[in-house]
Amino acid sequence: MALRESLAYAETPTRAVATNAAKAKQRQPRRVSRQVARSAAVVVGILVGAVALWEGYKAMGQLTGDVIPFTSIPLPVSSSDYAMPHIWVIFDALMQPANAGTTQSLLVYYLDQTSVTLREAGYGLVIGALIGVVLAVALREVQFLTRGVLPWLVISQTIPLVALAPIIVVWAGSAGMPSWIAVTVIAAYLAFFPVTVNMLTGLNAIDPIHDEFMQSINAPRWFTLLFVRFPTALPNLFTGLRLAATASVIGAIVGELSAGTGLGIGRAILTAAYYYSNAPENLFAAVLIASLAGVVFVQVITIVEAIALRKRTN
Amino acid sequence: MTINTPVTDARPAISLRNVTKTFDAGGGLVHALDDIDLDIAPGAFVSLLGPSGCGKSTLLRVIGDLVKPTEGVVEVNGRSAEAARKAREYGMAFQAPGLMDWRTIRRNIELPLQVQGVPRNERRARAEEMLELVRLTGFENHRPRQLSGGMQQRVAIARALAFQPKLLLMDEPLGALDEMNREYLQRELLRIWRSTGTTIVFVTHSVSEAVFLSTEVVVMSPRPGRIADRIPIDLPYPRTDETRMTEEFYHAESRVRTALHSVLEPVQVG
Numbered sequence: 040m041a042l043r044e045s046l047a048y049a050e051t052p053t054r055a056v057a058t059n060a061a062k063a064k065q066r067q068p069r070r071v072s073r074q075v076a077r078s079a080a081v082v083v084g085i086l087v088g089a090v091a092l093w094e095g096y097k098a099m100g101q102l103t104g105d106v107i108p109f110t111s112i113p114l115p116v117s118s119s120d121y122a123m124p125h126i127w128v129i130f131d132a133l134m135q136p137a138n139a140g141t142t143q144s145l146l147v148y149y150l151d152q153t154s155v156t157l158r159e160a161g162y163g164l165v166i167g168a169l170i171g172v173v174l175a176v177a178l179r180e181v182q183f184l185t186r187g188v189l190p191w192l193v194i195s196q197t198i199p200l201v202a203l204a205p206i207i208v209v210w211a212g213s214a215g216m217p218s219w220i221a222v223t224v225i226a227a228y229l230a231f232f233p234v235t236v237n238m239l240t241g242l243n244a245i246d247p248i249h250d251e252f253m254q255s256i257n258a259p260r261w262f263t264l265l266f267v268r269f270p271t272a273l274p275n276l277f278t279g280l281r282l283a284a285t286a287s288v289i290g291a292i293v294g295e296l297s298a299g300t301g302l303g304i305g306r307a308i309l310t311a312a313y314y315y316s317n318a319p320e321n322l323f324a325a326v327l328i329a330s331l332a333g334v335v336f337v338q339v340i341t342i343v344e345a346i347a348l349r350k351r352t353n
Numbered sequence: 354m355t356i357n358t359p360v361t362d363a364r365p366a367i368s369l370r371n372v373t374k375t376f377d378a379g380g381g382l383v384h385a386l387d388d389i390d391l392d393i394a395p396g397a398f399v400s401l402l403g404p405s406g407c408g409k410s411t412l413l414r415v416i417g418d419l420v421k422p423t424e425g426v427v428e429v430n431g432r433s434a435e436a437a438r439k440a441r442e443y444g445m446a447f448q449a450p451g452l453m454d455w456r457t458i459r460r461n462i463e464l465p466l467q468v469q470g471v472p473r474n475e476r477r478a479r480a481e482e483m484l485e486l487v488r489l490t491g492f493e494n495h496r497p498r499q500l501s502g503g504m505q506q507r508v509a510i511a512r513a514l515a516f517q518p519k520l521l522l523m524d525e526p527l528g529a530l531d532e533m534n535r536e537y538l539q540r541e542l543l544r545i546w547r548s549t550g551t552t553i554v555f556v557t558h559s560v561s562e563a564v565f566l567s568t569e570v571v572v573m574s575p576r577p578g579r580i581a582d583r584i585p586i587d588l589p590y591p592r593t594d595e596t597r598m599t600e601e602f603y604h605a606e607s608r609v610r611t612a613l614h615s616v617l618e619p620v621q622v623g
Contacts, residue, residue, distance in 0.1 A: 248451030251419055255445040256465045256516075257438055266464070270455040350496060351454045 090126050097123055124320040129327065132320040145321065149307055149328040156303040157332055159219055160291040163226020164283055164336075170227065171234025171279065175272075178235070179242045180264070196232050200225070200290070204297040222294035222303070229290035230283035237279030241272025277344040284340050288333045304329045364431055365392040366520065366552040367416055372425035374411055374578075384577030385411045389425070391571065391580060398546055398553045400563035400570045402609065404617055408578020409556045410524055416554060417443050417522045430519060437520075441469065444513030444551075448525040450505035452497035458484070458508055459493040465515045483511040486545060503534035507541070514549065521546075521553045527562065536594070539565055543592060560613060564605045565592060572609065574616035582612040 099108065100118025107114060116122055124132075137148035174192070178185050204225050211221035245268055253263045295305030308329060311322040374386040385408045393399050401409040414420040415427060418434040429437035437443065444465075452461045462480040471479070484490050487507040497505055506526055513521060527535045539562060546553055557563050563570045567586050574581040586605050588596060596602055 246451060248447050248449055249453065251414075251447065252445060252451055252512075254419055255417055255438065255443050255522075256468050257441050258468045262468055266467070267453070270453065273455075351498075 093123065093126060097125070121316075121319055124323060129320045129323045132318065133324050133328075145324060146328070149304060149325055152302065152307045153304040153328055153332045155219075156288070156291045156295065156305060156329075157336060159222040159294070159303065160226050160284075160287040160336065162223045163228075163290060164230050164280075164287040166223070167227035167230025167283055167287060168234050168280060171231040171283070172238055172276070174231065174235045175238035175242060176264070178239055179268075180260070192232060192235060195228075200229070200293050201297075203228070204294050208294070208297045218298040219302075222291050222298055225294035226287040226290035229286040233282035233286060234276070234279040237275045237282070238272055241275030242268045244275070245271050274344075274348060277340065277347070280344075281337055281340050284336045285333055288329075288336055292329060304332065364395075365428075366395040366397070366430060367391070367393040367554070368426075368428040369416070370426045370428075372412075372415060372422045372427060374408070374415060374420065375423045386415065386422070387577035387579050389578075389580060393552060393554065395552055396550055397568045398543075398555065398566055400555045400557055400567040401573060402557055402560065402563045402570050402613065403573030403578075403581075404575055404613075405558070406578075407573040407575040407616075409573050411578065412573070413522050413524055413554060413556050416520075417445060441465075441516060442519045444516070444518035444521045446506075446509045446513045446521070446523045446526040448528050450497070450502070450509040452505055452508055452512075454497055457494050457496060458489070458500070461497065461508060462512045462515050465512065469516055471516075479515060480511075483515055484508075486514065486548070487511045487541065501534075503530050503538060506530065506538065510542070510545070514545070514551070517549070519552065521551045523553065523555045525556050525558065528557070528559075535562070536597075540593070542566065543590070547590065560606055560609050561597070564588075564602065564609055565597060570609050572612045572616065581616045584609055584612060 096114075096116075097118045100114050105114045105117055106112060120128070133146040133149070134144055137143050137145045174188075178189060207224055207228075208218065208221045211218065211224065242264075245263075249267050249271070250263075253267055291303070292305035292308070295303035296309055298306075304325065308322065308325045311318075311325045315322055369389050369391040372386055372389040372391075373384070376383045376385055389412065401412055403409050411420060415422050416429070416434060418427075418438040427434040429442060432440075452458075453464070456464070459477070459480045462483050463476045466476045466479055481490070481493065484493065487510055489504060489507055489511070492500065492504070492508075497508070500508065506529075510526065513523075527538050530538065542553075543566060545551075555563075555566060564586055570584045570586060571580055572582040572584065573579065584605075588599075588601055588605060
């Protein structure tokens with residue numbers, strides 16, 4: 040009697056959950072596409088807003104003679120075409136030939152240079168991420184390292200990059216390495232830190248119940264690390280990787296400024312800055328392309344994260 | 354011994370002698386457990402009952418070697434608690450299911466077997482057996498979040514039982530559930546206990562739960578944590594929902610309640 044009752048009770052939630060899961064599966068593609076549409080709308084909205092602000096500021100500055108309306112307080116930045124080229128002038132510059140004597144447009148040239156930078160940043164990110172994860176595990180598992188090493192890692196990140204980059208370039212050069220290796224090292228140097236810090240937080244954030252349970256079954260340390268701490272830290276790892284992605288792009292660009300090659304979007308930015316008085320729009324165009332490249336880079340990480348964690352959030 | 358089930362093995366499954374546990378809580382020493390003596394027979398179902406702060410959870414963790422006693426001796430099946438834990442004689446379940454989101458239900462149950470190095474096929478077979486035991490066959494590939502709280506708790510019990518432990522230690526495992534689920538899982542737990550013969554130590558703050566499940570209820574008093582009374586429950590098994598409505602059940606409940614009230618400070622009653 041009691042058995043039959045409990046069976047009946049067991050079956051009710053069973054069916055309910057099974058049908059819910061089935062429904063969720065059907066619903067998912069539509070929900071995803073709606074999400075994509077919504078975030079695309081947000082991006083377009085922000086871009087339109089940014090253009091409107093830029094051009095609005097220029098128009099207002101031209102009308103008032105670069106002062107805040109009805110006051111004599113000067114605007115922080117001149118609205119002249121020299122300081123702030125029109126958006127359409129910047130886009131037009133991208134369509135023009137990159138150099139006299141070539142048919143390659145500035146856009147293609149910048150994208151080419153950006154791919155060089157992204158490759159350096161990509162290698163730097165992978166190396167930095169590996170070092171970051173290994174360091175986090177070492178800091179977590181070896182007690183005296185936590186107290187002894189962590190402050191030095193913090194100090195390592197406070198050294199000004201503009202001072203460090205040329206040193207690394209010179210060292211790599213004297214070792215006979217190509218300059219892209221120096222740039223990669225600089226990118227890795229910036230990338231490892233956010234990975235270490237976030238990963239360490241994640242490794243320590245194990246659920247106390249999981250911890251007690253693993254102790255109760257006498258799980259070895261490495262087992263708990265691999266099968267409980269690592270999965271627990273995965274979301275933190277991706278947070279660190281996203282920060283590391285932007286840091287590695289910045290590292291690569293700054294590295295290129297110090298490196299002797301003529302390659303990379305960093306070099307292109309430097310050249311555009313050098314010839315600013317001739318063509319101010321070129322610098323804005325280069326910065327625009329460089330920042331888009333950073334966004335693409337972070338988006339790649341976000342997509343990998345969504346795939347890696349898709350089963351956890353249902 | 355006050356256990357009503359027939360005991361063939363004279364040696365207790367769990368034996369505590371003069372167990373004391375003090376914590377250094379900043380401002381001074383807190384006596385979580387004070388001079389605990391307790392024997393639990395093999396196959397018994399013993400509930401630790403008492404108000405919050407009576408040390409019942411600490412006592413459970415001392416038995417499970419998750420907390421070391423400050424003084425005293427804990428023996429499990431004739432050896433130290435640490436040796437028993439290292440020999441993987443414990444299964445533990447907690448107030449929250451504590452399942453791992455990144456694993457399927459089957460892989461959650463397999464985890465203790467994976468630690469033991471049980472081969473994959475055998476692991477899978479055992480996990481399915483355990484799922485059948487807690488009546489969740491068909492949910493192997495679900496994720497913990499797709500299950501209700503009661504179902505998750507059943508998975509946690511299955512996980513604790515996976516390597517057929519000699520001892521099942523449970524820390525208010527049904528505390529977070531609604532009444533329906535709770536009574537259902539109480540029946541289930543008794544069924545599992547009777548089919549596995551496992552010794553169970555069960556922490557609870559519910560009088561009727563303790564009476565319904567146990568062969569013996571250990572009532573504890575707070576500050577310092579002490580054993581105030583040990584009350585054998587002589588109700589026959591199998592116990593069903595009808596058992597809850599019998600006069601004998603009411604009498605057993607009253608006895609436990611009286612013992613509990615005598616340890617409660619007036620402030621806590623209100």
